[in-house]
Amino acid sequence: MSTVVEIRNLGVSFATDAGAVKAIEDVSLSVAGGEVLAIVGESGSGKTVTAKTILGLLPETATTRGAVVLTNREGTRENDVISLSKHQLREVRGTDVAMVFQEPSTALNPVYTVGWQIMEGLRAHGHLSRKEARAKAIEILGRVGIPDPEERVDHFPHQFSGGQKQRVVIAMALVLDPGLIVADEPTTALDVTVQAEILDLLRRCRDEFGTAIVLITHNMGVVADLADRVAVMYQGNVVEEADVHTLFAAPQADYTKALLAAVPYVGHGTARAAERAAARPTNWTEQPAVVEAKGLEIVYPGRFGRPGFQAVGGVDFLIRPGEVLGLVGESGSGKTTIGRAIAGLTRVTGGSLKVLDAEMNGIRERDFRPLRSRIGFVFQDPASSFNPLLTVAECVAEPLVIHGRARNAAAARARVDDLLEAVQLPRAYGDRYPHELSGGQRQRASLARALALEPELLIADEPTSALDVSVQARVLELFAELQHEFGFASLFISHDLAVVDLLADRIAVLYHGALVEEGTGAEVLGAPTDPYTQRLLASLPVPDPIAQAERREELRRLREAV
Amino acid sequence: MTAAPVTAVPKRRLRDRIPVVHQLRQSVGLQRGMLVTGLVMLAIFILTAIFAALIAPYGFAQRADASGSFGSQQPPSPEHLFGTTVGSYDVLSRVVWGTQTAILVVVVAVILSLFIGVALGLYSGYFGGWLDRILVVICDAIYAFPSLLLAIVLSIVISGGQSSLWGGVLAAAGSIVVVFIPQYFRVIRAETVRIKAEPFVESAKVLGASNSRIVFKHVFRNATRTLPLIITLNSAEAILTLAALGFLGFGIEPTAAAEWGYDLFKAQSDVTSGIWWTALFPGLAIVFTVLGIMLVGESLNDLADPRLRGRRRVAQAAGEVAATSVVPGGALSAGPGGLSGLEDGETFDEHGIEVKR
Numbered sequence: 059m060s061t062v063v064e065i066r067n068l069g070v071s072f073a074t075d076a077g078a079v080k081a082i083e084d085v086s087l088s089v090a091g092g093e094v095l096a097i098v099g100e101s102g103s104g105k106t107v108t109a110k111t112i113l114g115l116l117p118e119t120a121t122t123r124g125a126v127v128l129t130n131r132e133g134t135r136e137n138d139v140i141s142l143s144k145h146q147l148r149e150v151r152g153t154d155v156a157m158v159f160q161e162p163s164t165a166l167n168p169v170y171t172v173g174w175q176i177m178e179g180l181r182a183h184g185h186l187s188r189k190e191a192r193a194k195a196i197e198i199l200g201r202v203g204i205p206d207p208e209e210r211v212d213h214f215p216h217q218f219s220g221g222q223k224q225r226v227v228i229a230m231a232l233v234l235d236p237g238l239i240v241a242d243e244p245t246t247a248l249d250v251t252v253q254a255e256i257l258d259l260l261r262r263c264r265d266e267f268g269t270a271i272v273l274i275t276h277n278m279g280v281v282a283d284l285a286d287r288v289a290v291m292y293q294g295n296v297v298e299e300a301d302v303h304t305l306f307a308a309p310q311a312d313y314t315k316a317l318l319a320a321v322p323y324v325g326h327g328t329a330r331a332a333e334r335a336a337a338r339p340t341n342w343t344e345q346p347a348v349v350e351a352k353g354l355e356i357v358y359p360g361r362f363g364r365p366g367f368q369a370v371g372g373v374d375f376l377i378r379p380g381e382v383l384g385l386v387g388e389s390g391s392g393k394t395t396i397g398r399a400i401a402g403l404t405r406v407t408g409g410s411l412k413v414l415d416a417e418m419n420g421i422r423e424r425d426f427r428p429l430r431s432r433i434g435f436v437f438q439d440p441a442s443s444f445n446p447l448l449t450v451a452e453c454v455a456e457p458l459v460i461h462g463r464a465r466n467a468a469a470a471r472a473r474v475d476d477l478l479e480a481v482q483l484p485r486a487y488g489d490r491y492p493h494e495l496s497g498g499q500r501q502r503a504s505l506a507r508a509l510a511l512e513p514e515l516l517i518a519d520e521p522t523s524a525l526d527v528s529v530q531a532r533v534l535e536l537f538a539e540l541q542h543e544f545g546f547a548s549l550f551i552s553h554d555l556a557v558v559d560l561l562a563d564r565i566a567v568l569y570h571g572a573l574v575e576e577g578t579g580a581e582v583l584g585a586p587t588d589p590y591t592q593r594l595l596a597s598l599p600v601p602d603p604i605a606q607a608e609r610r611e612e613l614r615r616l617r618e619a620v
Numbered sequence: 621m622t623a624a625p626v627t628a629v630p631k632r633r634l635r636d637r638i639p640v641v642h643q644l645r646q647s648v649g650l651q652r653g654m655l656v657t658g659l660v661m662l663a664i665f666i667l668t669a670i671f672a673a674l675i676a677p678y679g680f681a682q683r684a685d686a687s688g689s690f691g692s693q694q695p696p697s698p699e700h701l702f703g704t705t706v707g708s709y710d711v712l713s714r715v716v717w718g719t720q721t722a723i724l725v726v727v728v729a730v731i732l733s734l735f736i737g738v739a740l741g742l743y744s745g746y747f748g749g750w751l752d753r754i755l756v757v758i759c760d761a762i763y764a765f766p767s768l769l770l771a772i773v774l775s776i777v778i779s780g781g782q783s784s785l786w787g788g789v790l791a792a793a794g795s796i797v798v799v800f801i802p803q804y805f806r807v808i809r810a811e812t813v814r815i816k817a818e819p820f821v822e823s824a825k826v827l828g829a830s831n832s833r834i835v836f837k838h839v840f841r842n843a844t845r846t847l848p849l850i851i852t853l854n855s856a857e858a859i860l861t862l863a864a865l866g867f868l869g870f871g872i873e874p875t876a877a878a879e880w881g882y883d884l885f886k887a888q889s890d891v892t893s894g895i896w897w898t899a900l901f902p903g904l905a906i907v908f909t910v911l912g913i914m915l916v917g918e919s920l921n922d923l924a925d926p927r928l929r930g931r932r933r934v935a936q937a938a939g940e941v942a943a944t945s946v947v948p949g950g951a952l953s954a955g956p957g958g959l960s961g962l963e964d965g966e967t968f969d970e971h972g973i974e975v976k977r
Contacts, residue, residue, distance in 0.1 A: 401826050430828030443819035447841045457827045507823070 060133050062238045062270045063112055063155070064088040068124035070107050070116065081107040083294035085124075089270050091131075091237060094260075096273040096285035096302075098317070100526040101497075103291040109240045109274050113157055114139045114147045130154045131237035152179050156231035158241040162223035162248075166215040172199070172226045173211035176233050183234055194233065201266075202229040202259060220389075221252035228259060232267060239263065242274045249388035249553070254597040254613060257283050276527060278321045279599030282306060282606045290314045302603045320531035321601045322556035328580045330538075331563050335578070338380075348414060348515050348547040349377040349400055355408030356395050369395040370571045372409070379514065382541060382548045384562025384579075386555055386594070392571040393551045397519045400549060401435050402426050414514065431461045434508030434546070438520040440500035444492035450503050451488030454478065457510045477506040480543075481536060498529030502536060509544060516541075516548045522557060534560055555598055559583055567591050592616055640848070640916070643923045655919035661912025669719035676710075677701075680717035680878035683708040693895050703897035706886055707874060711897060715905045717878035721789065722859050722909060728793035729800065729858045730851055736797070737804025742843070744805070745812025746835050756809075759802035768864055771795030775870045788872030788879065792862040800854050807850060811843035852917030856910045863906050880906050 070082040082104040089095045097105045110116050111126055126139040128150060137150055151157075159165040167175060176195040180186055186194065192211070199207035202225045204218075215223055224244065231239050241260065245253040261284060263269045273285060281288055281302065288305045290298040290313065298311040309315045354373040357366040370392040377383045387393040398404040400413050402423070411418040414429050437443035444453050454477055455470035464470035475485045481502040492500055501521060508516055518537070522530040538561055541548060552558045558565055559579050566576040567588065575588040586592045596613040600606050640659070647655050668675060677700075683690055694704040702711035744752040775791030815821060816839065824834050866872065866881020874882060880902040887899035 403822060403825065427828045430826060433826070435823060435826040437819040437823060439819060443823050445820045445824075445838050445842070448837075456824065456829070460824075460827050460829045460833070507827075 060091050060129065062089050062091050062093075062129055062131075063272075064125075064127045065108070065112070066125045066127070068108065068111060068126060069122070070104070070111060071121045072117075073119040073121075080294055081120075082111075085291070085294070085296055087289055087296065087299070089238065089272060091270050092264055092268045094264055094271045094273055094284055094286045096275060096281045096288045097291055098275060098278070098281055098288060099291035100276060100317075100528065102293075104294040105274050105291050106242055108291070109157075109242050109272060112139060112238070112240055112272065113151055113155055114142060115157075128154050129237065131235065149183075152234045152236065153183055154236055155238045155240060156234065156236045158224075158227055158231050158239060158244045160243040160246055162220060162227050163215070165227050166223060168215050171212050171214055172218070176211075176226075176230050179230060179233055195229075198229045198233045199226070202226070202232065203255075204229070219252075220248055221255055224248060224252075224256050225259060228256075228263065232263060232269070235267065236269065238270045238272065240272045240274070243276070244273070245280060246275070246277070250555075251388065251593055251597040253280070254599070254610075257599070260284055277599070278318065278527070278601035279606070282601050282603040283599040283610070290317070306601065306603055317528060318601065320528040322531065322534070322554070322560055323600065324556045324559050324583055324595070324598065326556075327560040327562070328578075328584070330560075331579050334563060343378070345379055346415070347376045347378050347412070349375075349549065350412040351375050351396075351410070353409035354396070354399070354406065354411050356392070356399055356404060357407045366407075368571060370399075373568075373571070373573045375566055375573065375576065377515070377547050377549060379547050380545045381564065382550055382562045384558030384565040385549060385551045385568060386553065386558050386565060387568035388553060388594075390570075391568040393553075393568050394519055396568075397435075397517045397549055397551050400515075401433060401517055402430070431457070431511045432514045434511070434513040434516040436501070436504050436508050436516065436518040436521045439524050440497055440504050441492075441524070443504055444500065446492055448491075449488065450478075450483075450490055450492060450495065451475075453492065454488070454503060454507045454510060457507060461511060463511070473510070474506075477510055478503070480509070480540065481506045496529070497525050498533055501525060501529075501533050505533075505537065505540065509540065509546075512544060513546055516546045517551070518548060519551045520553065521550075523553065530557070537561060555583065555595060567594065589616075589619075640920070643920055647919065647923055651919050651922055654915050655923070658912050658915025658917075658919060661908060662916055665719055665909050665912060666723070668716055669723045672716050672720050676713040676716040678710045678713040680709070680714050681875045682710065682713065693890065693898070695895075696897055702901045703895075705883065705898045706890060709874060711883075711901050714874075714878040714883055715880070715901050718880045718883075718902065718905060719909070721785070721872065721877045721879050722862065724789050725792050725796070725862045726855045726858045728789060729796040730854060732793065733797040733800035733804055733854070734847070734851070737801040738808050738844075738847075740801070741805040741808025742812055742835055742840060745809035746816060746831070746839060752809075755805065759805055762798060762802050765799070767795060767799040767861060768868075770798055771861055771865050772868065772870055774798070775865060785872055785877040788862075788865070788870075788876070791870065792865050793858070795865075796854070796858045796861050800857075803850055803854065804847075807846055808843055811846070812839055815839050815842050849917055849920050852913050852920065856913040856917070859906065859910055859913075 065085055065087045068082055068085045069080070072079045072081055085104070085108055087095070087097075087108075097108060099105045107116070111122065112128070116122065122140050124140070128137050128139050129135065130153065135154075137146070137154070139147070139150065142150065166172065173192060173195045176198065177188075177191040180191045180194055184191075196207045196211050199211055204210055204222060204225055210218075215226070218226060228244075244260065245256050248256060257280065260271060260273075264271060271284075273280070275281060285302045287299070287301050289296050290305075290311065292313045298305065298309065298314045300310070305314065306318070309318055352374050354370055355368070356370040357368045360366040373392075373396065375383065385393045385396065395404055399406050399411060399418060402418065402421070406419040409419065414432055416426065416429055418426075444450070451471060451474045452467040454474045455464065455467040458464040458470040458473060459466060464473065467474075471488070474488055478485055478488055483499060483502055483506070487495065487499065487503070492503070495503065504521070521537070522533050525533060534557065541561070550558060550561055562579060564576065564578055565582040567574050567582065567590070569590045575582055575586060575591045582591060583595060586595055593613070593616055596609055596616055600609060644652070644655055644659070678685065690700065690704045690708045690710060692704065692708045693706055694700055696703045700710050700712065702715065704710055705714070740755060744755045771792060771794075774795045775788070778787055778791045778794060821834060821838050824838050829837075862879065863881035863884070866879045866883075867885045869885060872879045872882060883902040884899055887895075887902070890896075890898045
């Protein structure tokens with residue numbers, strides 16, 4: 059196989075307010091035709107910058123060194139992307155190399171039909187008539203698996219679902235038949251079940267179209283599922299490059315080993331949950347529940363005259379003292395809505411939701427406020443859940459001040475120091491501002507704030523989904539330790555089954571606002587009875603290429619059975 | 621978990637936190653040139669106003685000195701560097717004294733509209749409801765009014781057509797206040813609505829903080845960062861409105877205070893008879909002051925936006941590699957070049973490019 063792209067001694071620096079920042083130090087890689095190269099790494103490792111360099115998409119503040127030699131499909135033309143002029147770059151993009159973006163909803167222009175957007179690329183490069191271009195657009199839409207392409211070619215992006223939008227984006231990349239597609243986190247914004255379909259499509263791109271793919275991702279499961287060869291990047295360098303089986307079976311670099319060890323597997327938490335269950339007193343089930351939902355219904359009001367949107371309908375569940383309930387579901391399943399309802403941020407419109415013996419349906423803020431000191435909340439994005447103008451110590455002291463345990467932030471400092479130590483942050487970090495902490499540190503500070511009043515109930519809404527995998531492992535471990543130590547009950551919301559499995563005593567699966575399955579980790583993940591749970595579980599890629607190939611087969615069977 | 625070694629974080633120094641000084645240090649190239657020019661012009665304007673009594677050779681309402689009357693419409697001469705007006709006033713003196721009136725208007729107008737606009741914006745944005753809707757409609761309606769017309773009406777109401785110093789200043793400032801309040805209101809309201817949805821406000825709510833605590837502690841301080849920009853732009857507009865009022869004859873009587881617009885008004889007939897100095901110098905003073913303020917405002921605007929902000933190009937493969945969160949718990953430094961290099965709310969995304977979160 060001929061080489062499609064060869065990166066030689068690439069180095070990229072950016073001009074920033076803080077002076078020069080080196081994003082890539084010295085990277086050499088090559089991709090052969092019809093091969094999938096996965097570039098893996100955590101935030102800041104330089105993987106996206108590498109990908110953008112291949113397309114010449116770096117901003118003007120970047121300075122580049124080295125060479126990126128791009129060969130077209132026929133092998134008749136070679137270009138060094140770095141030295142190309144803007145005009146020449148336009149010729150190369152689309153025909154020789156194309157890009158699939160992370161967020162399909164922003165990569166498509168909402169005011170044009172998808173057909174127009176596909177044709178735009180065709181007409182910019184070829185000399186096709188309108189009719190021919192349209193025929194080609196319809197053909198490619200059909201090939202990426204959009205049903206009724208003749209009709210849907212005239213639809214606007216908002217008429218497609220997220221997964222279909224990503225298919226359209228891939229169609230746009232494929233339409234000029236480039237030798238190479240750069241896919242930057244192509245499935246990160248998608249749900250697990252949709253992710254599996256898009257990965258299938260990308261595999262078909264390689265097999266049917268013979269296109270080489272550079273896959274940028276942080277998800278080891280995706281790598282195991284799709285990649286032929288893997289390059290692991292760390293701090294602007296490639297630390298390891300190997301074919302996918304070798305890498306997962308026998309990682310060489312320490313960093314790769316650490317990265318693989320940090321990936322959560324489904325099934326690892328079951329033993330721990332059983333241990334906890336055994337240690338509980340016998341009359342445990344008779345204790346009054348911390349949260350009890352019966353026929354819980356939450357409807358968001360519609361606009362004038364329109365009916366409202368039902369986010370949650372007829373959900374029953376219980377959280378007993380000291381128990382962790384994991385709530386799993388895809389986007390739009392209503393899991394966050396339930397968490398917010400328990401915290402009193404969203405109104406309950408029907409059924410009954412009892413939180414610490416207070417009925418939330420129709421409760422007034424004034425009556426609920428005293429109860430708030432018994433509830434903690436950890437938000438998804440640690441970057442935005444802290445007031446950027448207050449120091450970490452002041453932020454953590456907020457609950458103590460608000461509920462009168464301390465007169466001001468300074469008076470609460472001793473307690474804050476204890477809390478910071480409990481979440482394993484050095485005391486001195488209290489004097490820093492939130493933006494001076496890394497994501498994982500911020501999320502730990504967030505835990506400290508939520509635990510400041512020693513709540514009986516902690517709601518954690520996707521606390522690790524904004525974090526890198528190694529940081530996630532650390533935060534999850536800490537969460538488990540703290541839960542053991544403080545003994546709070548918890549609602550742990552996540553879209554990631556493996557994460558929930560690590561922590562939860564019981565797991566509840568939500569689908570379109572309804573609870574489809576509930577039980578212990580062993581029950582739900584070991585032998586799921588609901589077809590949706592089965593699909594969800596089978597869609598989750600495991601970081602092991604051999605096991606993943608088997609799972610893929612199983613998922614295919616499940617899909618055919620539906 | 622081994623506790624990560626604690627490195628002392630350099631506190632951002634005071635000079636990096638004062639609004640304009642911070643931007644000055646941050647700017648490069650043309651943007652810096654603009655900002656410095658604007659600041660110098662502004663400094664000259666303010667110093668002139670403070671030391672008007674020392675700089676001006678005569679009083680603003682003085683028509684004669686020990687050696688007799690100045691004479692009307694005298695061309696520039698060693699005694700009267702910029703000549704004299706039709707009313708026998710010394711042009712240089714009136715230009716110098718005029719700076720005081722201008723500053724007075726700016727200060728009164730900006731302070732009044734700032735307090736009212738910000739308070740209304742915070743309330744309206746945070747609580748919403750019917751009062752919010754009514755205030756928004758009123759503000760939209762005010763935009764439809766020509767501000768000069770409003771100023772004329774106000775000057776008649778306030779001073780009954782008699783123009784004293786404070787009557788004139790309050791008329792000009794009052795009209796500007798009415799026109800400016802919607803600007804502050806809208807900016808603060810929009811920011812408040814945005815910040816209200818931020819998780820840190822929600823987290824304060826979950827903690828059970830009272831509304832006033834949330835508004836003042838969490839929302840207000842985060843909503844004010846565009847204010848310096850609007851203040852500079854509004855100051856320029858305030859001076860122009862005062863001059864326009866004076867030019868239309870609603871300004872301040874020459875015996876009460878020196879005012880550039882009034883001098884221009886009186887110089888209208890001079891221009892046709894070849895007497896250029898009575899109109900040129902007050903006109904230049906207006907241009908100079910407004911240009912200075914505008915330059916500062918515009919460059920603050922450019923510098924506030926990381927996409928518009930210019931940066932020095934870096935040498936090939938220069939700089940430190942951004943630390944990656946590989947150690948459990950994450951890296952210690954927020955960004956390369958030290959923590960102090962990052963601005964509030966800015967961080968480095970996965971591309972190593974500075975972004976606003």
